[in-house]
Amino acid sequence: MTTPDLTDVHPAWLPPEAFRAIGSRRTLVRGDGLLAETVREEVARASALYGGGPADPAGPADLVLALTTATPLPPAAQALLDGPGADELAGLGDEGYVLARHDGVTVVLADAAAGLLHGLFHVVRLGERAFGAARPAQAHRPAMRRRMLDHWDNIDVHPVMGQVERGYSGGSIFWRDGALTGDLARVRAYGRLLAATGVNAISVNNVNVHATEAHLLTDRLGDVAAIADELRPYGIRVHLSVNFASPIALGGLSTADPLDADVRAWWAATTERVYATIPDFGGYVVKADSEGQPGPFAYERTHADGANMLADALAPHGGVVHWRAFVYNHRQDWRDRSTDRARAAFDHFAPLDGQFRDNAILQVKHGPLDFQTREPVSPVIAAMPSTRLAVELQVTQEYTGQQRHVCYLAPMWSEVLGFRPWGPDGRDVAALATGGTADGSVADSGTADGALAGSGAADGGAGGPGGGLVAVSNVGDDRFWTGHPLAQANLYAFGRLAWAPRLDPGAVLDEWIGLTFAASRDRAALGRTLHEMMDGSWHTYERYTAPLGVGFMVRPGHHYGPDVDGYEYTPWGTYHFADRDGVGVDRTRATGTGYTGQYPEPWSEVYESPESCPDELLLFFHHVPYGHVLQSGSTVVQHIYDTHFAGAEQAAETRLRWQKAEGLVDPALWARVKERLDEQVRSAEEWRDQVNAYFLRKSGVPDAHGRRIH
Amino acid sequence: MTTPDLTDVHPAWLPPEAFRAIGSRRTLVRGDGLLAETVREEVARASALYGGGPADPAGPADLVLALTTATPLPPAAQALLDGPGADELAGLGDEGYVLARHDGVTVVLADAAAGLLHGLFHVVRLGERAFGAARPAQAHRPAMRRRMLDHWDNIDVHPVMGQVERGYSGGSIFWRDGALTGDLARVRAYGRLLAATGVNAISVNNVNVHATEAHLLTDRLGDVAAIADELRPYGIRVHLSVNFASPIALGGLSTADPLDADVRAWWAATTERVYATIPDFGGYVVKADSEGQPGPFAYERTHADGANMLADALAPHGGVVHWRAFVYNHRQDWRDRSTDRARAAFDHFAPLDGQFRDNAILQVKHGPLDFQTREPVSPVIAAMPSTRLAVELQVTQEYTGQQRHVCYLAPMWSEVLGFRPWGPDGRDVAALATGGTADGSVADSGTADGALAGSGAADGGAGGPGGGLVAVSNVGDDRFWTGHPLAQANLYAFGRLAWAPRLDPGAVLDEWIGLTFAASRDRAALGRTLHEMMDGSWHTYERYTAPLGVGFMVRPGHHYGPDVDGYEYTPWGTYHFADRDGVGVDRTRATGTGYTGQYPEPWSEVYESPESCPDELLLFFHHVPYGHVLQSGSTVVQHIYDTHFAGAEQAAETRLRWQKAEGLVDPALWARVKERLDEQVRSAEEWRDQVNAYFLRKSGVPDAHGRRIH
Incomplete structure (x- = not known):
């Protein structure tokens, strides 16, 4: 197996710096098989960068990654097998592993080599924390097999x-x-x-x-x-x-x-x-x-x-x-x-x-x-x-x-x-x-x-x-x-x-x-900025695009950017049925397509009524008048105006945040994100203006706050 | 110059049968130059099919096509030059010609060979009528030089x-x-x-x-x-x-x-x-x-x-x-x-x-x-x-x-x-x-x-x-x-x-x-059918598509089929501004873009007022309420409904007419037209339904005749 050359590709979430904690320590890998070789290779690469290295099999180690079948097991691993945490080792399966730290040694034990690899990446995620306080043995297995x-x-x-x-x-x-x-x-x-x-x-x-x-x-x-x-x-x-x-x-x-x-x-x-x-x-x-x-x-x-x-x-x-x-x-x-x-x-x-x-x-x-x-x-x-x-x-x-x-x-x-x-x-x-x-x-x-x-x-x-x-x-x-x-x-x-x-x-x-961004010169500040930019970004996007779960309203074909009626009269089955009185798709059992009946209780009932249906899905399940009052207290049409103004504003704030992060990341990456944010702000305003103009033209209801709608 | 092989291409408006009148007669072509050769070639091909042929230069001819510079001119041509119609020969230019028939000879005279060719096709259009009653000399020149x-x-x-x-x-x-x-x-x-x-x-x-x-x-x-x-x-x-x-x-x-x-x-x-x-x-x-x-x-x-x-x-x-x-x-x-x-x-x-x-x-x-x-x-x-x-x-x-x-x-x-x-x-x-x-x-x-x-x-x-x-x-x-x-x-x-x-x-x-369709077995019946199908077809198409001159409402990009709002929020400058109250573009000097001012009188004034503006251009020049009464007496929205129902109906009638023409034309051509008519009927109904549904949803005004609008 050849060591992959990583110099030409962007490291994404595996930059060299993310391996510093491992690479600066003595690590012992025990076990055979292709994936165990991969683990050895990762450790070797990290060590080469940060001065650690493979531990002497007979000597002390900071980190042990071993298959339970390896013989003899390194002492720290054997101690885990013999100790109170051994229960955790039951049924690890093909990919599971146990992670523990005791007596100054961090141990990953697995029944199969894939488990070792997953355990290694767990240690990477922990970084220095993997080598701090003792931690009791804990099994980790994937929830999903595939x-x-x-x-x-x-x-x-x-x-x-x-x-x-x-x-x-x-x-x-x-x-x-x-x-x-x-x-x-x-x-x-x-x-x-x-x-x-x-x-x-x-x-x-x-x-x-x-x-x-x-x-x-x-x-x-x-x-x-x-x-x-x-x-x-x-x-x-x-x-x-x-x-x-x-x-x-x-x-x-x-x-x-x-x-x-x-x-x-x-x-x-x-x-x-x-x-x-x-x-x-x-x-x-x-x-x-x-x-x-x-x-x-x-x-x-x-x-x-x-x-x-x-x-x-x-x-x-x-x-x-x-x-x-x-x-x-x-x-x-x-x-x-x-x-x-x-x-x-x-x-x-x-x-x-x-x-x-x-x-x-x-x-x-x-x-x-x-x-x-x-x-x-x-x-x-x-x-x-x-x-x-x-x-x-x-x-x-x-x-x-x-x-x-x-x-x-x-x-x-x-x-x-x-x-x-x-x-x-x-x-x-x-x-x-x-x-x-x-x-x-x-x-x-x-x-x-x-x-x-x-x-x-x-x-x-x-x-x-x-x-x-x-x-x-x-x-x-x-x-x-x-x-x-x-x-x-x-x-x-x-x-x-x-x-x-x-x-x-x-x-x-x-x-x-x-x-x-492990290598950033100010990880804390950058981390705060990115968290603020990203954690609520789905909701921001939702605010300035199709409202209240009604979906689509995108340009047919490529699906980018707004086109409120783009799919309204097409064969694709994706409609909103907006007219001068109201909007939304009636999917109730009582008067609509009966789709709500495909859910078991309680959701079948929850979705059936516009009173109990969650606001964010209201127009997916119901056709309601523009004046319908949401659980939030706003009317549907005012909600549309408000969220679209807010969403576009939040996109602009996101861009502002990023402007302050200049210098904290690779300039090429910063510039790429900046360029995309410029487009996002432009597009969010376009969404805001088209959706608001569409519903103002259709409903005739002015914005309660008198903002400009075209 | 080689004679073109026409066997592989559809003859369109020049099927062999269209040359029967010429091809069955004795024709004399006089003059030099490439286009005169083309005229000879056309005559020869027609003659080969229908038994006529080049006339003996010294003998009698039914048709003479000659340059005025040819010497000696055939007698019939010379007679035209010497007769009372000679006035017509002035200023024929590069492409003009004189057509006459006297003493049983049809004569085309031109100053340049291109005129001979145009004259020849004039005789083709006339067919047998070119060889009937005498006709005085008449000059024909193109209105447009290019x-x-x-x-x-x-x-x-x-x-x-x-x-x-x-x-x-x-x-x-x-x-x-x-x-x-x-x-x-x-x-x-x-x-x-x-x-x-x-x-x-x-x-x-x-x-x-x-x-x-x-x-x-x-x-x-x-x-x-x-x-x-x-x-x-x-x-x-x-x-x-x-x-x-x-x-x-x-x-x-x-x-x-x-x-x-x-x-x-x-x-x-x-x-x-x-x-x-x-x-x-x-x-x-x-x-x-x-x-x-x-x-x-x-x-x-x-x-x-x-x-x-x-x-x-x-x-x-x-x-x-x-x-x-x-x-x-x-x-x-x-x-x-x-x-x-x-x-x-x-x-x-x-x-x-x-x-x-x-x-x-x-x-x-x-x-x-x-x-x-x-x-x-x-x-x-x-x-x-x-x-x-x-x-x-x-x-x-x-x-x-x-x-x-x-x-x-x-x-x-x-x-x-x-x-x-x-x-x-x-x-x-x-x-x-x-x-x-x-x-x-x-x-x-x-x-x-x-x-x-x-x-x-x-x-x-x-x-x-x-x-x-x-x-x-x-x-x-x-x-x-x-x-x-x-x-x-x-x-x-x-x-x-x-x-x-x-x-x-x-x-x-x-x-x-x-x-x-010169070769059709019933030219009269086919001619009536096609005339009925085609002569008003532009108006039919207009009826079921964008109303009253407002334009567009097509699918962006390929421009086929309806999409009422397809260009409404785009950078292309092609809008209709429909809202719940009305529709159309105000291009007046008084309150709009001032476009009407680009016309001289009287049109500048005619277009400026919705009262004098022709109905068919009303929405091009004016934004009016749905209830605006047209010169036709109908309201705008009712006009939209009526024309769209009528247009789709006329498309269906066109198809019916063609069905009766089966057997009167080449089966492959008939089938191609039939297939297109099926699509036209489908598309016209789609236009009707989308445009009507759009304006019903927007205006809330029901059809006065209670027809079904989706």
Whole structure:
């Protein structure tokens, strides 16, 4: 294994300075295997920078990272095994580890090498605190067994979507000029960054599988294998998006019917070849019967039939299929108010509960529509107790500012993961995705760990049979990985929440700031500034864009910037129905589309009534007059004016804060953020003016505070 | 000269059957020169099909086409010269001819070979009627000296605009795969079709001159020469769109300042080389300082400076520069109601009147905005008496259904050409473009000629120093040339109106139908059907799209289909300002942008008052309440409802008519039209529903007739 050259890539949250505490100490790594080598390499690199080094196996050490199977164990590790903390060592699994400090030695013990690597990054997060006071042994295990990023990368540049669909960070890091990238070092560096967050799987191509990309499954499988080789040392498995019609397009068959014997044999043989090339291949991702992609409907088969066919092909090799539940009619008639896109996933999939194989994972977007700034949690997540569900988030900021706006999304994800479909006593979304027991065990493990609450706090204890957490990645070949340097925080936070969904998003943010800007000459001041800029940025963005959960109002196609009626008369099923009297979508059982009925109690009732429905989702569930009084006490139209003035003002304040941070960070990064903030301020004002003008023109209600509306 | 192979291209309005009358007779062609050869070739081809043939020079002939300089003249021609009709022969010019029939011989006499060709096509239009009763000698001359089509063709396929910008008929007929087309036969066939309409100039590339196309001026000039070679036999001269910044991009200079000596020298030398290669080259077309194209503003020079520089380079060779007046701020702030894009061309150019060279032609779009379905005539046309003005029309149906909708545009053009800026006693637009005398002589010449009024009626008598008529072409490599086969009629009518602006558009339509479907088994029935489908189709299209002259309301970018607010909050300067109380743009002097003041009396006053402003332009000039009563007696909002219901209904009726025409035309053509009509009906209903729903939601006024509005 060659040591990756990190000089050419932005270090993101793993700058050399973040390894100072480790690098300046004597460290002993014990254990075999590829990932143990990775741990040795990380330690060696840090030591080379900061003067520490591998400890003499027989001598004293400051830090011990060891597999429980290593013999002989270093004394500090053996003491842990023999001591009162040994209970924590039970059931660590493939990725878990125990962290302890006693007698001046910090110890990480794991049953498998991946656990050592995760433990190492835990020590990195703690920094000097890892070497301070004694700490009792504490086990850390990932809440989600699979923590995955989907890349919507095309090999060929798509004429409309570009190379990365919904990508705002340049070209693909995997593909260039129609071939595998020549910059595999960058792929490896990416894997290293992901490993430090806890991510352990990626899918390397767009779920819209075009002609060229379809061949990754067969004659271009070598490209996938090359990527897998780069990521393997970081414990990251590679998955592939496949086209449901592959048996026709690639196999020369006349059908892709999932119950056809030849089709099944083709998938079995093809999958066999995949595993012969990539033994630890993760599995397939499929978008079927969605937005023009082929699927089982063409053969009058169910989506369970389709998913199970692929699951059966993968099962002998331990692979899984991620089958996306994003199925709806994108040729809807806007005149037809009874059809409700929000209902579609539930209507399609809930009846299939129990029909999916164990290695078929239904991948459900967190909301019923499509990654809007504010949506309720998808009712599908509570509707399929006998199906492995993965919750899909969108790290790439398609509808949340496209990495030109600061929008730290972890608070939204945290709300989603903490949503309890059956009320306060029931399981939450995190538990459902975890597949943990019904007692909400996800929330129980771990305790806070000082200022950096993320460090060791609230890790999951389950790693159950659930589908895990998946997100659409936001990286590209941009020098800062994510276009907007601050959008790195979303990628980081996703991995952390997938490992430990109970983490406080603000604490994760501080953790990211602390690592990323470890070398700043004034970490405290910079940390305060960035926290103020980012922690509430999702709410700021929400204020100046579509109001009260109604969604969309973006420019069709690229989805950037305001266009209040942009989707109003389209076939996409995304409407607000504003007229001169009121606005919003009636999704009630009583008078609307009946969507509220897809929720169990209490939410079904809570959402049904405009009085109990949370303000922030009011227009998602109800069509109300402009004068309707919110729980906040404001009218709907005044709320629209107020939030839009406030949101644009907050964007301007964010820019002011950053101006004061000049000199505290790398000038190139500072300038990039500054340039993006200029655009955010401009865009926020545009949103404010268009939305306010639209509703003033429509309602005729003047602003109560007499501000200028155009 | 090789005879063009016409078997692979659609014959459009020159099917073999259209030549039956000539082809079955004895014809004598006398005269020398390339175009006389073309006339001989046409006669020979027709004769080969229908059994006639060249007459024995010494024997009797049915048709004589002769140059006045030919010696000896055939007796019938000599008789014309010696007879009472000889007066008509004065001042025929380069393209005029005299047509007569006496003593059983039809005679065409011309001073130049191009006149013979035009005369030949006149005889084609007349068909058997050319060989009936005697007809006195009558002179025919083009009203416009230059009758030109601009091709917005790119060599490279543009990522957004495709190969032909605003092209709805497939790829370019000139360029393919980045090079000159291999199908020059099609170019030649196109030239032949154009010659039959009267067009005598084309520009071969997009006015937005991208990097590749810029090189046509220099190292790729050979491609232009090859096209010129194909078109020369039909009397069509080739022009080139050039990039104002060419001295920098191609010449390696550091500036494109039109007053810089090196720049002027570069243009002079470059133009010299162009003429060395293409001696009859027509000149340059320039879009400068417009929608991102470079121009003289960068050097603080005027557009007269820019145009004159090119004019000076062209003058020694007899070339002209077409300088487009389409200059406006496309980065306008929608919040700013005082800026009015409609004012822009006048504000930019009127002060420059008198400053342009004689061979600089200012090319002015017929309306102040951009080829909308209904606009007033541009006030620039009346504002520059000391400038050669060309009026620019748009044959390609960018805003009029994109060749998916039937929309016969000649009635619109006819209204434009007949508009009299100074009232009923003043000159009209045709006269201004013609550059004719102030007495409106354009309208005086010629008399009607039976049912096909176009045949010989109302030709111009001027051919004055005006700028002529220019239009954006609608052809592509589509098998029917124009996507929608019926859109051929627009191309045909453009050429005919450029030659003779007073022609009745309905008669031109019948002429086109008669030629195009000469072989139909029931020409009378088909003719009635097509006339009913097409003659009022512009008004039908207007009814179901943007109402009362307000314009736009199309999907941004591609401009197809409805999006009422699509341009409302954009920088493009194209707004309707609809709110819950009313709609329209106040362009009055009293309370609006002052645009009405750009017109002379009486129109300045007529447009200023909502009472006298023509209904069809009301919302272009005025912002009025929904309840405002039109001259028609209807309210604005009820008018919107009524016209949209009616327009969609008429589209459906058009389809019904075509269904009955099955079997009367080529099945492939029938099917293509049918498919387009299906789309038109669908789209018209979409327009109806969106526009009506939008205004019902906004105004709250129900339809007086209780029809369903969504």
